[in-house]
Amino acid sequence: MGINLMYGFAVPGIDNAGHIGGAITGAILAVGIMIGLRLSPQASKPAFKALPWLIFVIISAVFLMLWFNLRHQVGL
Known part of the structure; x- marks a missing residue:
């Protein structure tokens, strides 16, 4: 993920919003699933x-x- 962000900042024409949005979405989903698995009987x-x-x-x-x-x- 870090390599993609660095590449996005180094090469013109690449929008890092997709990389950042994907990382945030993945983190939110992962935390939500882990909490759901922990709390569910x-x-x-x-x-x-x-x-x-x-x-x-x-x-x-x-x-x-x-x-x-x-x-x-x-x-x-």
């Missing part, structure tokens, strides 16, 4: 263990839809 159930993967799939699907939408608007 259902943490040992298989369905609850699948929750981080479900969150990952949902976030990936949203970003994929945004990427396809952006490509369509640009005309690629």
Whole structure:
């Protein structure tokens, strides 16, 4: 992550907002999942263990839809 930020500051035309936003989002999700796992009495159930993967799939699907939408608007 540090290398990407340094590269973004060194090379013109790279927006570090995406790198910083991704780092913040990842940290928030990680802390939220860890707290949820610690506080839940259902943490040992298989369905609850699948929750981080479900969150990952949902976030990936949203970003994929945004990427396809952006490509369509640009005309690629």
